[in-house]
Amino acid sequence: MTPEIFLVIDGNSLAHRAFHAIPLLSTSQGTVTNAVYGFATMLLKILADRKPGMVAVCFDKGKITFRHHECDTYKATRKATPDDLRPQFPLLKEMLSAMGIQVLEMDGYEADDLIGTMVTLAEKESINSVIVTGDRDALQLVSPRTTVLLTKKGISDLEEYNVDKVRERYSLDPGQLIDLKGLAGDTSDNIPGVPGVGEKTGIKLISEFGSLENLLQNTDCINSRVGAKISQHAEQARLSKRLATIEKRVPVNINPSLCRWTGFDYNNLLLIFSKLEFHSLIKSVTKLINKADEKTESSTGTEVGASDTVLKTYKADYTLVEKGDFEFLMDRLTGFKIGLALEGNRENGLTAAAISLSDTDNYYIPVSSRDALDFVSRLADSDRIEKLCFNAKSDMWTLYRHGIKLRGLAYDLVIAAYLLNPATPGRDISDLALKYLEVVLPAGGSASLCSRADVIRKLAVMLEKEIAEADMENLYYGVELPLVTILAEMEMAGVKVDSELLEKMSDNLGQRIEQLAQSIHELAGEKFNINSTRQLGHILFEKFHLPVIKKTKTGYSTDAEVLEELADTHDIVNHIIMYRQLAKLKSTYMDGLRPLIRPSTGLVHTTFNQNVTATGRLSCSDPNLQNIPIRLEEGRTIRKVFKPHLDTNIMLTADYSQIELRILAHMAKDPVLLEAFRENQDIHTRTASEVFGVAVHDVTGDMRGRAKAVNFGIIYGISDFGLARDIKVTRQEAGRYIRNYFQRYSGTRNYIDQTIAGARDRGYVTTILNRRRYLPDLFSPNKNIRNFGERTATNTPIQGSAADIIKLAMVKIWYELKKRNLQTLMVLQVHDELIFDVPPQEIEEIRELVRDCMENAITLDVPLRVDMKMGPNWYDVKKI
Structure with missing residues (x-):
């Protein structure tokens, strides 16, 4: 049987490590959380890997310790705790409490002293301890029963030290490391040591004499210069050793047995993660809850927390709908709003549907027969049954696989959550269920899908109220909700790509890149890897002695900003800039586009992201057609491959002028x-x-x-x-x-x-x-x-209003196209520009329609103006 482990964590060390390793994160309310997030990520991994029976996290308390009374310059050079880190410590301790983990701190002592005391007590009880810290001072505590996990790079890299590893690294026993500090000191803690004696000399002397005390009694046996320095600073060496020695007898009123860890208070932990907007960690903890749910279930829910507010794994009661029930259910639903959840995806299509009409009316339909698919088709197509969805565009793609259209969309939770909090919207229904209903959704199966449908129905009511309170009803119902269907139709329509031309352009660009590489090598006077920052840095800054603008941890910086600043210093620099631009153009926008073209149709179906940018602008991906670098002629030329579905059709572009x-x-x-x-x-x-x-x-x-x-x-x-x-x-x-x-x-x-x-x-x-x-x-x-x-x-x-206006114009244009039964397709939206695929017989009507809808989308104190172009492809369009 594996011996029980006592996990002891240096809270201050891990908090600082996480703070500096992770870019600043903050909630929508402005609470900075990067240290808490990084700490939680590290801790969850360590707990899963080590499976400890006891856990304690130790923190410093106050700035003054017993060491300061002995030496007032102790840690005097240590930088103050960053302003953005300080307020995260209370959040950390709140999180640890919800994790069921003992927090230790005591006036006058450092976290190291509490750690030393706890592992010493553990040894007396024959308990094995694992210390987690970034402070090498803790290595003095290593023993046959105590190991140290030392944090290295980032938040995931840990190096384990046992007695043998300490000896291998320092050629000393763990207990002799404080003697080494007495000689070599420690600049991070402002421990002076003996001037002129470094770690290498210190290790040699302690190895020879065994301890600092024995060394000080035998300084006459040492090299005269070093011996004289040690004799001269003997008292300083003794003080340095005392300052470096971790106190192992702190008068704590706790022992390792009282740090027993029995698991998380899932309820409080999830509520804290929800408050801090840790969406990925919520998913991790939810998986643990669902595992617990497999063991303990009840008809109303599964209790997984231990606090007064019971967090439940939500399970809706439901009825399985079979062939003979379809007509009855269709009549039952007509005229009502329903929560709709689909199981499937755009590649494989639909496998099941769940419907929620009320708390007691939930239905599960496995789509395993033609009759079931026909029922779902009639349901989706009926605008007399209003649908409440979590992510309607995704549902539309799932149905599209079967040729089914979704009509009667009444609410989309993803879009509502995005409007309420564009920085961190609920992109997973589990996040919203936890935040608004304080429930956890079950994982997988019919119960899960029906629970989703029921939760969607409940959440729609709650988010609708918040949208109204924020005075965003007109924006939501007049712009964003209809835009869901519009964007889905644009994605499904796709845009035609001339594959042969694309391949030819890619080959030509490849030849230009090779020619540039040859010119660069000739200018350099040698061949080297142009894509290697190290080799390029050598050529620019060591061979040509160009001014060094910036350095990184690994050497010279050769990023775009540096090269632009060096552009006038040598011909090779402009060649390198052009080489990089063309290489990226080829790999990202030419070679990267090819796999996204559907061979059967020659179309690409970009994804328009409606709930990503903080300003409200649309973005697109797979492919990202908004980022084609049109300032470069070679970049603009790529637009030539995008053309209408039919060769007889016309590409029309309409671009807001200086909006x-x-x-x-x-x-x-x-x-x-x-x-x-x-x-x-x-x-x-x-x-x-x-x-x-x-x-x-x-x-x-x-x-x-x-x-x-x-x-x-x-x-x-x-x-x-x-x-x-x-x-x-x-x-x-x-x-x-x-x-x-x-x-x-x-x-x-x-x-x-x-x-x-x-x-x-x-x-x-x-x-x-x-x-x-x-x-x-x-x-x-x-x-x-x-x-x-x-x-x-x-x-x-300003930027958000530009997004509002073009979205409003898109909605107006789309409604006009439908009302007039026109065949023109709106295929792309790029920043302030709309692109249309127009049959020639509709071109005059479309020009007038588009200009009118865009220029009159909204009334401003100045006129809106639209520049229009048309042509055989997106590149060869001419102003009209």
């Missing part, structure tokens, strides 16, 4: 911007005239280009540093441009100031259709993060 600047004019009520757009002036020329103080007819192309950068930079809260980098002027000159802008556009300055102040007051900003974005960064103690929050507050209402 974000028009929205800024509307929101800021800036008189100069309003006048420019109302009089249909070139806004960049007008801005150049204002900023440079010249007449409009005297504005040069260079001035206009710089003014354009200023115009768009203002929207994104650009700094003088960022503008200087973008337009390649000095920081002082860029700062002057920005100051001149705000002097002439004072309304914009006031708008930005008022928007930031309002965001601080409310905690969020809103768009033109009242979409919200919460801004916890505004309240961060970190100045850089606060500044980022201010830039986000400035930009989101």
Whole structure:
């Protein structure tokens, strides 16, 4: 039988490790959580791997310990706890309590001392201990019964030290490491040691003399220089040893047996994870709950917690629907709203459906026969049965596999959750069930699917209320909900790709890349791996002695920013920049596109993501057609492969002209911007005239280009540093441009100031259709993060309103296409542009329809304008 293990964790060490290993995370309310998340991730893994019988986590308490009374410079050089980490310690302790884990801390002592005391007590009880820490001081505690897991890189890499490993690493016994510290000191704790004696010399001396005390009695036997230093600093060496020695007799009123671990309080733990928005950890713990559920069940639920509020594995009662019941059920459902949950996916189709009409009316339909599939088809197609779904677009794809359309969509939880919290929406129904109903859904089977349907119905009522309270009903029902069906139809329609042309373009680009590589090698005077940062760094900075802009932990940085800064220093740099751009273009947008083309149809079916971006803009993936680098001619050329479904059809593009600047004019009520757009002036020329103080007819192309950068930079809260980098002027000159802008556009300055102040007051900003974005960064103690929050507050209402407007236009266009029974397809949306596949006989009507819907999507204080182009493919479109 495996001996029982006592797991003792250095809480401060792991918290600091997690904080620095994981980028800052925060909840939608602004609570910083990265240290708690990393700590929880590490702890769950260690508990699963080690399966301890007893667990304790030890923390420092207060800044002053008994060591400070002996040496007031002890740890004097240690940096203060980061502002973003300090408030996470109470959250950590709350989490540990919910995990059923004993927390130890005591005034005047460090976590190390509590750890040393607990493992010493464990040894007396013949209990094996495992210490988890990032502090090598703990290695002095290693013994036949105590091992140390030392954290290394990140939060997952641990190195185990037993007695033999300590001897292998230091050539000393664990107990002699404090003697080594007496000589070599410890800079991290500001322990002085003996000046001039390092670890290597210290190990040699302690190995020879056994202990610091024996060494100090025999300094005359040591090399005269080293011996003299040790004799001179003997008392300092003794002090250093005492400071480094972990106290093993802290007067604790607890022993290892009282740290027995019996498992999690699942109820409280899941509620804490839900509050902290740890969605992946919720899934991990839910799996454990479902395992417990297999052992203990009741008709109303399975109790898996031990607190007053009982968290249950939710199980809805349901009726199995078979062939003879289909007509009755169809009549029963007509005229009502139902919670609908489907089992299946877009590749394999539908395997089962679950319907929830009320708490006591839940139905399970296995789709194992033609009759069952016909019933689901009639159900889905009926707009007299309103459907409440969790992720309707996914359900539409599952049904599409069978040629079934979903009509009568009344609610989509994913979209509602996204509007309520765009930073961390509930992307899994389990998250929402836990957050709103405090229940856990069972895993797999008919009970699981019916429980999902019932929970969907209940959640729809709750989220509908929250949407109304946030004044987002018009946005939800008028824009986002109908857009679900529109995007599904766009995905299913797909866009045609000329595979032969794509292959030819890829081959040509490959030849250009090879030619560039050859030129780079000739300029370098040798062959090397251009894709190797190390080898490229050697060529640029050691062979050519170009100025070193930035270094990383592994050597010279050769990222895009560095290369741009070096572009004028050597011809090879511009060749490398072009090589990288073309190589990425080929691998990502040419070779990467090929596997996504359906051989039978020649179509690609991109996925439009409606609930991903924090601003409300759509994104797309597989393939991501929004990120084709069109600033590069070779990138723009890729658009040539996208063409209409039929060769006789026409590609029509409709692009909002300067929509974000028009929205800024509307929101800021800036008189100069309003006048420019109302009089249909070139806004960049007008801005150049204002900023440079010249007449409009005297504005040069260079001035206009710089003014354009200023115009768009203002929207994104650009700094003088960022503008200087973008337009390649000095920081002082860029700062002057920005100051001149705000002097002439004072309304914009006031708008930005008022928007930031309002965001601080409310905690969020809103768009033109009242979409919200919460801004916890505004309240961060970190100045850089606060500044980022201010830039986000400035930009989101503008960028988010642009998203609102084009979505509203898409809805209007789609309804018109359906109403007029037109064959034109809306196939793509890329930022402020819509792309249509138009039969030639409909082109005039579509041009008028699209322009009208887009330019009149909403009424602003300035006119909306749309630029339209048409042609045989997405690249060869000409302005009309």
